[in-house]
Amino acid sequence: MAKADERGITPQSEDFSAWYNELVLRAELADRGPVRGTMVIRPYGYRIWELVQSALDQKIKETGHENAYFPLFIPESHLKREAEHIEGFSPELAIVTHAGGRDLDEPIVVRPTSETVIGEMFSKWISSYRDLPLLINQWANVVRWELRPRLFLRTTEFLWQEGHTAHADETDAIAELDIATRFYEEISRDFAALPVVIGDKTASERFAGAQRTVSLETLVRDGRAIQSSTTHYLGTNFSRAFDITYTSQEGAVEYCHTTSWGMSTRMIGTIIMTHGDDRGLILPPRLAPHQVVIVPIGRDADLDRVLGESRELEAQLRDAGVRARVDDRDQLSPGFKFNYWELRGVPIRIEIGPRDLAAGVATVVDRLTGEKETIALRGLAQSMPERLEHFQQALYRRAASFRDDHTSVVDSKEELLAAVMTGAALALHCGDPLCEASIKESSGASARCIPRDGADETGSCAFCGAPSAYGRRVLFARAY
Protein backbone atom coordinates (compact mmCIF):
# COMPACT_ATOMS: atom_id res chain seq x y z
CA MET A 1 0.00 0.00 0.00
CA ALA A 2 1.25 3.45 -0.83
CA LYS A 3 2.15 5.56 2.12
CA ALA A 4 0.13 8.65 2.80
CA ASP A 5 1.68 11.99 3.34
CA GLU A 6 1.97 12.65 7.03
CA ARG A 7 -1.27 14.56 7.13
CA GLY A 8 -3.08 14.03 3.87
CA ILE A 9 -4.28 10.90 2.17
CA THR A 10 -2.73 8.98 -0.70
CA PRO A 11 -3.69 10.71 -3.97
CA GLN A 12 -6.22 8.92 -6.16
CA SER A 13 -3.83 8.87 -9.05
CA GLU A 14 -1.15 7.11 -7.04
CA ASP A 15 -3.23 4.30 -5.54
CA PHE A 16 -6.99 4.51 -5.75
CA SER A 17 -7.55 1.64 -3.36
CA ALA A 18 -5.33 3.17 -0.72
CA TRP A 19 -7.06 6.53 -1.24
CA TYR A 20 -10.44 4.91 -0.71
CA ASN A 21 -9.51 2.93 2.38
CA GLU A 22 -7.71 5.80 4.04
CA LEU A 23 -10.57 8.14 3.32
CA VAL A 24 -13.25 5.87 4.76
CA LEU A 25 -11.24 5.42 7.94
CA ARG A 26 -9.91 8.94 8.31
CA ALA A 27 -13.24 10.62 7.61
CA GLU A 28 -14.68 8.38 10.31
CA LEU A 29 -17.33 6.92 8.07
CA ALA A 30 -16.58 3.36 9.16
CA ASP A 31 -14.14 1.11 10.87
CA ARG A 32 -13.33 -2.56 10.44
CA GLY A 33 -15.09 -5.02 12.70
CA PRO A 34 -13.36 -7.87 14.52
CA VAL A 35 -14.61 -10.50 12.07
CA ARG A 36 -13.02 -10.36 8.63
CA GLY A 37 -15.04 -8.34 6.19
CA THR A 38 -17.35 -6.85 8.79
CA MET A 39 -17.79 -3.13 9.18
CA VAL A 40 -18.73 -0.77 11.95
CA ILE A 41 -20.61 2.14 10.47
CA ARG A 42 -19.61 5.14 12.52
CA PRO A 43 -21.99 8.01 13.30
CA TYR A 44 -20.86 10.18 10.40
CA GLY A 45 -21.30 7.37 7.89
CA TYR A 46 -24.49 6.17 9.48
CA ARG A 47 -26.02 9.62 9.24
CA ILE A 48 -25.46 9.56 5.49
CA TRP A 49 -27.19 6.20 5.39
CA GLU A 50 -30.09 7.57 7.42
CA LEU A 51 -30.50 10.40 4.92
CA VAL A 52 -30.51 7.90 2.03
CA GLN A 53 -32.98 5.78 3.95
CA SER A 54 -35.44 8.52 4.71
CA ALA A 55 -35.48 9.77 1.12
CA LEU A 56 -35.92 6.26 -0.27
CA ASP A 57 -38.38 5.12 2.37
CA GLN A 58 -40.60 8.04 1.54
CA LYS A 59 -40.65 7.10 -2.14
CA ILE A 60 -41.31 3.46 -1.29
CA LYS A 61 -44.30 4.39 0.84
CA GLU A 62 -45.61 6.96 -1.63
CA THR A 63 -45.83 4.24 -4.26
CA GLY A 64 -48.02 2.03 -2.10
CA HIS A 65 -45.49 -0.30 -0.51
CA GLU A 66 -45.55 -1.21 3.17
CA ASN A 67 -42.65 -1.98 5.43
CA ALA A 68 -42.45 -5.27 7.30
CA TYR A 69 -39.77 -7.39 8.91
CA PHE A 70 -38.88 -11.00 8.24
CA PRO A 71 -36.54 -13.32 10.16
CA LEU A 72 -32.77 -13.31 9.87
CA PHE A 73 -32.72 -17.12 9.88
CA ILE A 74 -33.86 -19.25 6.99
CA PRO A 75 -34.08 -23.06 6.96
CA GLU A 76 -31.51 -24.33 4.51
CA SER A 77 -34.17 -26.45 2.80
CA HIS A 78 -36.13 -23.33 1.87
CA LEU A 79 -33.21 -21.85 0.06
CA LYS A 80 -32.84 -25.05 -1.93
CA ARG A 81 -36.32 -24.90 -3.37
CA GLU A 82 -35.29 -22.57 -6.15
CA ALA A 83 -32.46 -24.33 -7.92
CA GLU A 84 -30.70 -21.39 -9.56
CA HIS A 85 -31.08 -19.31 -6.42
CA ILE A 86 -29.30 -21.78 -4.15
CA GLU A 87 -26.68 -22.40 -6.79
CA GLY A 88 -25.97 -18.71 -7.04
CA PHE A 89 -25.77 -18.11 -3.33
CA SER A 90 -24.40 -21.27 -1.78
CA PRO A 91 -20.72 -20.29 -1.93
CA GLU A 92 -21.32 -17.20 0.11
CA LEU A 93 -23.67 -18.46 2.80
CA ALA A 94 -23.06 -18.32 6.52
CA ILE A 95 -24.75 -21.34 8.06
CA VAL A 96 -25.60 -21.99 11.70
CA THR A 97 -25.23 -25.65 12.58
CA HIS A 98 -25.00 -25.40 16.34
CA ALA A 99 -27.30 -23.49 18.66
CA GLY A 100 -28.83 -23.81 22.10
CA GLY A 101 -25.93 -25.96 23.17
CA ARG A 102 -26.38 -28.71 20.61
CA ASP A 103 -26.10 -29.49 16.92
CA LEU A 104 -29.17 -28.53 14.92
CA ASP A 105 -31.16 -31.15 13.05
CA GLU A 106 -31.38 -28.87 10.05
CA PRO A 107 -28.80 -26.18 9.32
CA ILE A 108 -30.08 -22.63 9.42
CA VAL A 109 -28.87 -20.09 6.90
CA VAL A 110 -28.28 -16.47 7.82
CA ARG A 111 -30.19 -14.68 5.06
CA PRO A 112 -28.16 -13.53 2.09
CA THR A 113 -31.42 -12.03 0.75
CA SER A 114 -35.00 -12.79 1.65
CA GLU A 115 -36.80 -14.04 -1.47
CA THR A 116 -37.28 -17.45 0.07
CA VAL A 117 -38.65 -16.53 3.51
CA ILE A 118 -40.80 -13.87 2.03
CA GLY A 119 -41.97 -16.26 -0.68
CA GLU A 120 -42.98 -18.71 2.02
CA MET A 121 -45.06 -16.06 3.75
CA PHE A 122 -46.53 -14.74 0.51
CA SER A 123 -47.88 -18.17 -0.25
CA LYS A 124 -49.79 -18.11 3.04
CA TRP A 125 -51.05 -14.57 2.58
CA ILE A 126 -52.14 -14.69 -1.03
CA SER A 127 -55.12 -16.68 -2.19
CA SER A 128 -57.20 -14.43 -4.40
CA TYR A 129 -56.62 -11.94 -7.17
CA ARG A 130 -58.09 -9.50 -4.65
CA ASP A 131 -54.92 -9.92 -2.55
CA LEU A 132 -52.80 -8.61 -5.41
CA PRO A 133 -50.62 -6.82 -5.87
CA LEU A 134 -48.84 -7.42 -2.57
CA LEU A 135 -46.20 -4.74 -2.12
CA ILE A 136 -43.76 -5.28 0.75
CA ASN A 137 -40.46 -3.69 1.67
CA GLN A 138 -38.02 -4.61 4.38
CA TRP A 139 -35.09 -2.67 5.85
CA ALA A 140 -32.64 -5.26 7.06
CA ASN A 141 -29.15 -6.61 7.33
CA VAL A 142 -27.99 -9.53 5.20
CA VAL A 143 -24.88 -11.66 5.24
CA ARG A 144 -22.80 -12.80 2.29
CA TRP A 145 -19.46 -14.41 2.90
CA GLU A 146 -17.63 -12.69 0.07
CA LEU A 147 -14.08 -13.62 -0.71
CA ARG A 148 -12.86 -10.11 -1.01
CA PRO A 149 -14.47 -7.54 1.23
CA ARG A 150 -14.13 -3.79 0.83
CA LEU A 151 -15.58 -1.24 3.20
CA PHE A 152 -19.10 -0.26 2.08
CA LEU A 153 -18.65 -1.86 -1.35
CA ARG A 154 -18.72 -5.47 -0.36
CA THR A 155 -18.92 -6.27 3.33
CA THR A 156 -19.72 -9.59 4.94
CA GLU A 157 -22.78 -8.08 6.56
CA PHE A 158 -24.50 -5.09 5.03
CA LEU A 159 -27.60 -3.00 5.43
CA TRP A 160 -30.12 -2.60 2.69
CA GLN A 161 -33.69 -2.31 1.73
CA GLU A 162 -35.27 -5.16 -0.16
CA GLY A 163 -38.61 -4.78 -1.88
CA HIS A 164 -40.62 -7.91 -2.62
CA THR A 165 -43.82 -7.81 -4.58
CA ALA A 166 -46.31 -10.26 -6.03
CA HIS A 167 -48.49 -9.57 -9.04
CA ALA A 168 -51.20 -11.22 -11.05
CA ASP A 169 -49.32 -11.19 -14.33
CA GLU A 170 -46.15 -10.26 -16.12
CA THR A 171 -47.40 -6.88 -17.28
CA ASP A 172 -48.15 -5.79 -13.76
CA ALA A 173 -44.84 -7.13 -12.46
CA ILE A 174 -42.87 -5.33 -15.15
CA ALA A 175 -44.70 -2.12 -14.32
CA GLU A 176 -43.51 -2.61 -10.76
CA LEU A 177 -39.93 -3.00 -12.00
CA ASP A 178 -40.26 0.36 -13.68
CA ILE A 179 -41.57 1.96 -10.49
CA ALA A 180 -38.68 0.61 -8.40
CA THR A 181 -36.13 1.51 -11.05
CA ARG A 182 -37.52 5.02 -11.17
CA PHE A 183 -37.10 5.71 -7.51
CA TYR A 184 -33.58 4.35 -7.52
CA GLU A 185 -32.87 6.63 -10.42
CA GLU A 186 -34.31 9.56 -8.48
CA ILE A 187 -32.36 8.80 -5.34
CA SER A 188 -29.18 8.44 -7.36
CA ARG A 189 -29.66 11.59 -9.40
CA ASP A 190 -31.48 13.95 -7.06
CA PHE A 191 -29.92 12.97 -3.75
CA ALA A 192 -26.59 11.25 -4.39
CA ALA A 193 -25.77 13.36 -7.48
CA LEU A 194 -24.89 10.17 -9.34
CA PRO A 195 -25.38 9.95 -13.08
CA VAL A 196 -26.48 6.39 -13.71
CA VAL A 197 -26.68 4.14 -16.71
CA ILE A 198 -29.78 2.00 -16.52
CA GLY A 199 -30.41 -1.18 -18.40
CA ASP A 200 -30.99 -4.91 -18.38
CA LYS A 201 -28.29 -7.30 -17.30
CA THR A 202 -27.18 -9.90 -19.80
CA ALA A 203 -28.14 -13.47 -18.98
CA SER A 204 -24.81 -14.29 -17.38
CA GLU A 205 -24.91 -11.30 -15.06
CA ARG A 206 -28.48 -11.75 -13.86
CA PHE A 207 -29.56 -12.32 -10.26
CA ALA A 208 -29.76 -16.00 -9.33
CA GLY A 209 -33.32 -17.02 -10.15
CA ALA A 210 -34.34 -13.87 -12.02
CA GLN A 211 -35.75 -13.65 -15.54
CA ARG A 212 -34.80 -10.02 -15.90
CA THR A 213 -32.42 -7.91 -13.88
CA VAL A 214 -32.25 -4.16 -14.37
CA SER A 215 -29.26 -2.46 -12.84
CA LEU A 216 -28.18 1.10 -12.21
CA GLU A 217 -24.51 1.51 -12.99
CA THR A 218 -22.24 4.34 -11.98
CA LEU A 219 -18.77 5.03 -13.31
CA VAL A 220 -16.42 5.99 -10.49
CA ARG A 221 -13.22 7.99 -10.63
CA ASP A 222 -10.83 5.15 -11.29
CA GLY A 223 -12.84 4.27 -14.39
CA ARG A 224 -14.58 1.24 -12.93
CA ALA A 225 -18.29 0.67 -12.88
CA ILE A 226 -20.32 -0.13 -9.82
CA GLN A 227 -23.85 -1.42 -9.58
CA SER A 228 -25.47 0.87 -7.08
CA SER A 229 -28.90 -0.72 -7.06
CA THR A 230 -30.88 -3.30 -8.93
CA THR A 231 -34.35 -4.59 -9.64
CA HIS A 232 -35.39 -8.12 -10.62
CA TYR A 233 -38.33 -9.63 -12.38
CA LEU A 234 -38.49 -13.17 -11.03
CA GLY A 235 -41.24 -14.42 -13.32
CA THR A 236 -42.95 -17.35 -11.70
CA ASN A 237 -39.71 -19.02 -10.61
CA PHE A 238 -40.19 -18.29 -6.93
CA SER A 239 -43.93 -18.62 -6.94
CA ARG A 240 -43.58 -22.13 -8.37
CA ALA A 241 -40.94 -22.99 -5.77
CA PHE A 242 -43.01 -21.58 -2.88
CA ASP A 243 -46.46 -22.18 -4.24
CA ILE A 244 -47.47 -18.54 -4.38
CA THR A 245 -50.78 -18.88 -6.19
CA TYR A 246 -54.05 -17.07 -6.42
CA THR A 247 -57.49 -17.76 -7.78
CA SER A 248 -58.31 -15.43 -10.63
CA GLN A 249 -61.60 -13.69 -11.26
CA GLU A 250 -62.40 -16.50 -13.67
CA GLY A 251 -61.79 -19.10 -10.97
CA ALA A 252 -58.50 -20.48 -12.29
CA VAL A 253 -55.52 -21.08 -9.99
CA GLU A 254 -52.57 -19.04 -11.26
CA TYR A 255 -48.97 -18.48 -10.23
CA CYS A 256 -48.01 -15.00 -9.11
CA HIS A 257 -45.33 -13.04 -10.91
CA THR A 258 -42.89 -11.64 -8.37
CA THR A 259 -40.23 -8.96 -8.23
CA SER A 260 -37.49 -7.97 -5.84
CA TRP A 261 -35.28 -4.91 -5.68
CA GLY A 262 -32.63 -3.50 -3.42
CA MET A 263 -30.34 -0.64 -2.56
CA SER A 264 -27.65 -1.09 0.05
CA THR A 265 -24.97 0.68 2.05
CA ARG A 266 -22.85 0.19 -1.05
CA MET A 267 -24.48 3.44 -2.18
CA ILE A 268 -22.23 5.23 0.29
CA GLY A 269 -19.13 3.68 -1.28
CA THR A 270 -20.40 4.75 -4.68
CA ILE A 271 -20.82 8.33 -3.50
CA ILE A 272 -17.31 8.35 -2.03
CA MET A 273 -15.71 7.02 -5.20
CA THR A 274 -17.73 9.14 -7.60
CA HIS A 275 -17.31 12.52 -5.93
CA GLY A 276 -14.25 12.33 -3.70
CA ASP A 277 -10.94 14.02 -4.51
CA ASP A 278 -7.43 14.13 -3.09
CA ARG A 279 -8.54 16.36 -0.25
CA GLY A 280 -11.20 13.88 0.81
CA LEU A 281 -14.91 13.38 0.49
CA ILE A 282 -17.26 15.63 -1.38
CA LEU A 283 -20.79 15.02 -0.23
CA PRO A 284 -23.90 15.95 -2.16
CA PRO A 285 -25.70 18.53 -0.01
CA ARG A 286 -28.89 16.52 0.18
CA LEU A 287 -27.07 13.64 1.85
CA ALA A 288 -24.51 15.62 3.83
CA PRO A 289 -24.79 15.31 7.62
CA HIS A 290 -23.52 18.88 7.83
CA GLN A 291 -24.29 21.00 4.79
CA VAL A 292 -22.56 24.06 6.17
CA VAL A 293 -19.85 24.36 8.75
CA ILE A 294 -19.04 27.69 10.34
CA VAL A 295 -15.46 28.22 11.49
CA PRO A 296 -15.09 31.13 13.89
CA ILE A 297 -11.68 32.77 13.87
CA GLY A 298 -10.25 34.98 16.58
CA ARG A 299 -9.23 35.09 20.19
CA ASP A 300 -10.10 36.72 23.48
CA ALA A 301 -12.63 39.50 23.02
CA ASP A 302 -12.66 38.92 19.26
CA LEU A 303 -13.55 35.30 19.79
CA ASP A 304 -16.55 36.16 21.95
CA ARG A 305 -17.97 38.43 19.28
CA VAL A 306 -17.12 36.06 16.46
CA LEU A 307 -18.63 33.10 18.28
CA GLY A 308 -21.76 35.03 19.04
CA GLU A 309 -22.14 35.99 15.40
CA SER A 310 -21.43 32.41 14.32
CA ARG A 311 -24.13 31.04 16.57
CA GLU A 312 -26.56 33.62 15.31
CA LEU A 313 -25.81 32.62 11.73
CA GLU A 314 -26.13 28.95 12.63
CA ALA A 315 -29.59 29.61 14.05
CA GLN A 316 -30.61 31.51 10.93
CA LEU A 317 -29.34 28.72 8.72
CA ARG A 318 -31.29 26.15 10.68
CA ASP A 319 -34.40 28.29 10.37
CA ALA A 320 -33.78 28.28 6.63
CA GLY A 321 -33.77 24.46 6.71
CA VAL A 322 -30.00 24.06 6.40
CA ARG A 323 -28.05 21.48 8.41
CA ALA A 324 -25.48 23.86 9.87
CA ARG A 325 -22.94 23.56 12.62
CA VAL A 326 -20.45 25.86 14.33
CA ASP A 327 -17.06 24.28 14.91
CA ASP A 328 -16.36 25.91 18.23
CA ARG A 329 -13.53 23.66 19.35
CA ASP A 330 -11.20 26.29 20.72
CA GLN A 331 -8.02 24.23 20.93
CA LEU A 332 -7.83 23.71 17.16
CA SER A 333 -6.44 26.17 14.66
CA PRO A 334 -8.58 27.43 11.79
CA GLY A 335 -6.33 25.75 9.25
CA PHE A 336 -6.78 22.43 10.97
CA LYS A 337 -10.53 22.81 10.88
CA PHE A 338 -10.50 23.71 7.17
CA ASN A 339 -8.72 20.48 6.36
CA TYR A 340 -10.81 18.51 8.82
CA TRP A 341 -14.11 19.47 7.20
CA GLU A 342 -12.76 19.22 3.68
CA LEU A 343 -11.74 15.63 4.42
CA ARG A 344 -15.30 15.02 5.58
CA GLY A 345 -16.80 16.52 2.45
CA VAL A 346 -18.88 19.34 3.91
CA PRO A 347 -20.17 21.28 0.87
CA ILE A 348 -19.95 24.83 2.20
CA ARG A 349 -17.66 26.32 4.79
CA ILE A 350 -18.22 29.75 6.26
CA GLU A 351 -15.35 31.55 7.96
CA ILE A 352 -16.13 34.39 10.32
CA GLY A 353 -13.23 36.41 11.74
CA PRO A 354 -12.71 39.89 13.15
CA ARG A 355 -12.00 41.32 9.69
CA ASP A 356 -15.24 39.88 8.34
CA LEU A 357 -17.19 41.10 11.29
CA ALA A 358 -15.89 44.63 10.94
CA ALA A 359 -17.14 44.65 7.36
CA GLY A 360 -20.39 42.83 8.10
CA VAL A 361 -19.44 39.94 5.85
CA ALA A 362 -18.40 36.29 5.96
CA THR A 363 -16.03 34.26 3.82
CA VAL A 364 -17.86 31.47 2.04
CA VAL A 365 -15.84 28.59 0.63
CA ASP A 366 -17.08 25.99 -1.85
CA ARG A 367 -15.76 22.44 -1.31
CA LEU A 368 -16.11 21.53 -4.95
CA THR A 369 -14.29 24.46 -6.55
CA GLY A 370 -12.29 25.68 -3.56
CA GLU A 371 -13.37 29.22 -4.41
CA LYS A 372 -13.67 31.78 -1.64
CA GLU A 373 -16.26 34.52 -1.76
CA THR A 374 -16.91 37.44 0.53
CA ILE A 375 -20.61 37.75 1.19
CA ALA A 376 -22.67 40.07 3.36
CA LEU A 377 -23.88 38.40 6.54
CA ARG A 378 -27.28 39.92 6.05
CA GLY A 379 -29.28 37.58 3.86
CA LEU A 380 -26.56 34.93 3.76
CA ALA A 381 -28.62 32.31 5.57
CA GLN A 382 -31.65 32.92 3.38
CA SER A 383 -29.62 32.44 0.21
CA MET A 384 -27.98 29.24 1.43
CA PRO A 385 -30.62 26.73 0.24
CA GLU A 386 -30.19 28.03 -3.29
CA ARG A 387 -26.41 27.90 -3.01
CA LEU A 388 -26.60 24.30 -1.82
CA GLU A 389 -28.91 23.43 -4.68
CA HIS A 390 -26.38 24.88 -7.13
CA PHE A 391 -23.68 22.83 -5.47
CA GLN A 392 -25.79 19.71 -5.77
CA GLN A 393 -26.28 20.31 -9.48
CA ALA A 394 -22.67 21.22 -10.15
CA LEU A 395 -21.60 18.01 -8.46
CA TYR A 396 -23.96 16.02 -10.64
CA ARG A 397 -22.75 17.77 -13.78
CA ARG A 398 -19.14 17.12 -12.92
CA ALA A 399 -19.82 13.42 -12.41
CA ALA A 400 -21.81 13.29 -15.64
CA SER A 401 -18.97 14.84 -17.64
CA PHE A 402 -16.52 12.46 -16.07
CA ARG A 403 -18.72 9.56 -17.10
CA ASP A 404 -19.12 10.89 -20.63
CA ASP A 405 -15.39 11.57 -20.97
CA HIS A 406 -14.64 8.03 -19.85
CA THR A 407 -17.15 6.21 -21.98
CA SER A 408 -16.09 5.26 -25.49
CA VAL A 409 -18.11 3.93 -28.38
CA VAL A 410 -16.04 1.08 -29.76
CA ASP A 411 -16.31 -1.17 -32.80
CA SER A 412 -13.29 -3.43 -32.61
CA LYS A 413 -11.69 -5.81 -30.21
CA GLU A 414 -8.66 -3.56 -29.82
CA GLU A 415 -10.74 -0.48 -29.10
CA LEU A 416 -12.84 -2.39 -26.59
CA LEU A 417 -9.85 -3.72 -24.70
CA ALA A 418 -8.18 -0.31 -24.65
CA ALA A 419 -11.31 1.56 -23.56
CA VAL A 420 -12.01 -0.57 -20.52
CA MET A 421 -8.58 0.12 -19.11
CA THR A 422 -9.63 3.68 -18.29
CA GLY A 423 -13.40 3.63 -18.39
CA ALA A 424 -16.44 2.12 -20.00
CA ALA A 425 -17.02 0.97 -23.54
CA LEU A 426 -20.23 0.85 -25.51
CA ALA A 427 -20.01 -2.01 -27.97
CA LEU A 428 -22.25 -4.21 -30.05
CA HIS A 429 -22.17 -7.72 -28.70
CA CYS A 430 -23.20 -11.13 -29.99
CA GLY A 431 -24.96 -12.08 -26.76
CA ASP A 432 -22.98 -15.28 -26.36
CA PRO A 433 -22.08 -15.88 -22.68
CA LEU A 434 -18.84 -17.52 -23.80
CA CYS A 435 -17.83 -14.37 -25.66
CA GLU A 436 -18.63 -12.33 -22.56
CA ALA A 437 -16.45 -14.67 -20.57
CA SER A 438 -13.52 -14.26 -22.88
CA ILE A 439 -13.84 -10.48 -22.81
CA LYS A 440 -13.66 -10.76 -19.07
CA GLU A 441 -10.68 -13.02 -19.25
CA SER A 442 -8.70 -10.80 -21.56
CA SER A 443 -9.57 -7.44 -19.98
CA GLY A 444 -11.23 -7.94 -16.63
CA ALA A 445 -14.27 -6.13 -17.99
CA SER A 446 -17.78 -7.49 -17.85
CA ALA A 447 -21.08 -6.58 -19.46
CA ARG A 448 -22.56 -4.10 -16.99
CA CYS A 449 -25.89 -3.63 -18.67
CA ILE A 450 -27.63 -3.02 -21.96
CA PRO A 451 -28.40 0.70 -21.61
CA ARG A 452 -32.09 1.22 -22.18
CA ASP A 453 -31.64 4.67 -23.69
CA GLY A 454 -29.22 3.43 -26.36
CA ALA A 455 -30.09 3.98 -29.99
CA ASP A 456 -31.29 1.05 -32.09
CA GLU A 457 -28.27 -0.42 -33.76
CA THR A 458 -27.17 -3.73 -35.22
CA GLY A 459 -23.97 -4.98 -36.76
CA SER A 460 -21.29 -7.35 -35.64
CA CYS A 461 -19.94 -8.10 -32.21
CA ALA A 462 -16.97 -5.84 -31.46
CA PHE A 463 -15.12 -8.71 -29.86
CA CYS A 464 -15.82 -11.80 -31.95
CA GLY A 465 -17.45 -10.46 -35.09
CA ALA A 466 -20.62 -12.58 -34.88
CA PRO A 467 -23.95 -10.85 -35.55
CA SER A 468 -24.98 -8.53 -32.73
CA ALA A 469 -27.79 -9.31 -30.35
CA TYR A 470 -30.02 -6.97 -28.29
CA GLY A 471 -30.43 -4.39 -31.08
CA ARG A 472 -28.42 -1.90 -29.02
CA ARG A 473 -24.92 -1.44 -27.64
CA VAL A 474 -23.85 -3.08 -24.41
CA LEU A 475 -21.93 -1.25 -21.68
CA PHE A 476 -18.67 -2.97 -20.75
CA ALA A 477 -16.41 -1.99 -17.86
CA ARG A 478 -14.30 -3.39 -15.15
CA ALA A 479 -16.49 -3.44 -12.08
CA TYR A 480 -16.50 -3.43 -8.32
Place this chain on the structure above:
RNA sequence: CGGGCUGUAGCGCAGCUUGGUUAGCGCGCUUGACUGGGGGUCAAGAGGUCGCGGGUUCAAAUCCCGCCAGCCCGACCA
Protein backbone atom coordinates in the same frame (compact mmCIF):
# COMPACT_ATOMS: atom_id res chain seq x y z
C1' C B 1 -8.26 -20.70 -3.15
C1' G B 2 -3.45 -18.76 -5.80
C1' G B 3 0.40 -14.56 -5.75
C1' G B 4 2.56 -10.49 -2.81
C1' C B 5 3.02 -7.92 1.82
C1' U B 6 2.37 -6.83 7.00
C1' G B 7 1.64 -7.84 12.46
C1' U B 8 6.38 -3.50 17.68
C1' A B 9 2.09 2.48 22.24
C1' G B 10 -4.48 4.93 19.88
C1' C B 11 -2.49 5.66 14.43
C1' G B 12 1.84 5.46 11.03
C1' C B 13 6.55 3.34 11.27
C1' A B 14 12.15 2.29 12.54
C1' G B 15 14.93 -1.44 15.00
C1' C B 16 15.58 -7.69 12.91
C1' U B 17 20.54 -8.68 8.07
C1' U B 18 25.21 -9.37 12.26
C1' G B 19 20.84 -11.88 19.25
C1' G B 20 23.20 -8.23 24.44
C1' U B 21 21.34 -5.39 29.65
C1' U B 22 16.60 1.14 30.32
C1' A B 23 12.73 -1.03 22.72
C1' G B 24 12.98 4.08 19.67
C1' C B 25 10.80 8.01 16.30
C1' G B 26 6.65 10.99 14.15
C1' C B 27 1.54 12.00 14.78
C1' G B 28 -2.19 11.78 18.36
C1' C B 29 -3.40 12.05 23.82
C1' U B 30 -2.91 14.86 29.03
C1' U B 31 -1.34 19.59 31.64
C1' G B 32 0.37 24.68 31.19
C1' A B 33 1.77 29.07 28.63
C1' C B 34 1.92 31.63 24.29
C1' U B 35 -0.77 31.49 19.63
C1' G B 36 -5.04 31.74 15.95
C1' G B 37 -7.54 33.99 8.12
C1' G B 38 -4.78 26.84 5.32
C1' G B 39 -2.95 21.01 9.28
C1' G B 40 0.79 26.62 15.22
C1' U B 41 5.15 26.95 19.04
C1' C B 42 7.53 25.69 23.49
C1' A B 43 7.77 22.95 28.01
C1' A B 44 6.45 18.94 31.08
C1' G B 45 3.96 14.13 31.16
C1' A B 46 1.15 9.40 30.36
C1' G B 47 1.06 5.26 27.28
C1' G B 48 4.37 -1.44 25.29
C1' U B 49 2.36 -9.35 27.22
C1' C B 50 7.24 -6.49 20.30
C1' G B 51 0.22 -11.14 16.89
C1' C B 52 0.03 -16.32 19.44
C1' G B 53 2.53 -21.03 20.70
C1' G B 54 6.86 -23.79 20.82
C1' G B 55 12.25 -24.27 20.02
C1' U B 56 17.69 -22.76 19.97
C1' U B 57 20.72 -19.83 23.47
C1' C B 58 23.78 -17.59 29.37
C1' A B 59 20.56 -14.09 26.68
C1' A B 60 15.27 -13.49 21.53
C1' A B 61 11.42 -7.86 18.90
C1' U B 62 15.88 -9.97 16.38
C1' C B 63 17.50 -16.84 14.68
C1' C B 64 14.36 -21.66 13.64
C1' C B 65 9.43 -24.32 13.40
C1' G B 66 4.22 -24.08 13.66
C1' C B 67 -0.25 -21.38 14.00
C1' C B 68 -3.47 -17.08 13.78
C1' A B 69 -5.01 -12.45 11.89
C1' G B 70 -5.17 -8.43 8.50
C1' C B 71 -4.24 -5.78 3.90
C1' C B 72 -3.21 -5.49 -1.51
C1' C B 73 -3.53 -7.93 -6.62
C1' G B 74 -6.23 -12.01 -8.88
C1' A B 75 -10.09 -15.85 -8.98
C1' C B 76 -15.22 -15.25 -6.99
C1' C B 77 -19.20 -11.67 -6.25
C1' A B 78 -27.97 -10.35 -6.39
